[in-house]
Amino acid sequence: MNCQGLIREISAYLDGELTPELLGDIERHLERCKDCRLIVDTTRKTIEIYYNTQPLALPNDVRERLHQALIKRLGRRPNA
Ligand SMILES: [Zn+2]
Incomplete structure (x- = not known):
């Protein structure tokens, strides 16, 4: 990992959806x-704030944008 x-x-x-192997x-x-x-x-x-203001689950497009932003940020200074 x-x-x-x-x-x-x-x-x-x-979301607690990982297999025990991945979680480990x-x-x-x-x-x-x-x-x-x-x-x-x-x-x-961020997700907690979102859930507190929206009764619905985090939409996939929001998740996707969050992922992209995080990946971009990590890509600039890779480690581990
Ligand atoms: Zn890391």
């Missing part, structure tokens, strides 16, 4: 990657 892999799975991670990979990565801890934290808060 690297940063890009984590970003790809972040929605499923926050992500949690191991988060233990040693401060950047991704920050991203997961920020994304979780």
Whole structure:
């Protein structure tokens, strides 16, 4: 698991939809990657704020835009 892999799975991670294997990979990565801890934290808060203001689930296009923004940001300074 690297940063890009984590970003790809972040929605499923926050939704609790990952297999135990992937969940383990992500949690191991988060233990040693401060950047991704920050991203997961920020994304979780963003989703919580969204859920608090919208009764419906996060639309796919919003998820997609969030992913793209995160991938772009990570792409500029790859690590792990
Ligand atoms: Zn990372």
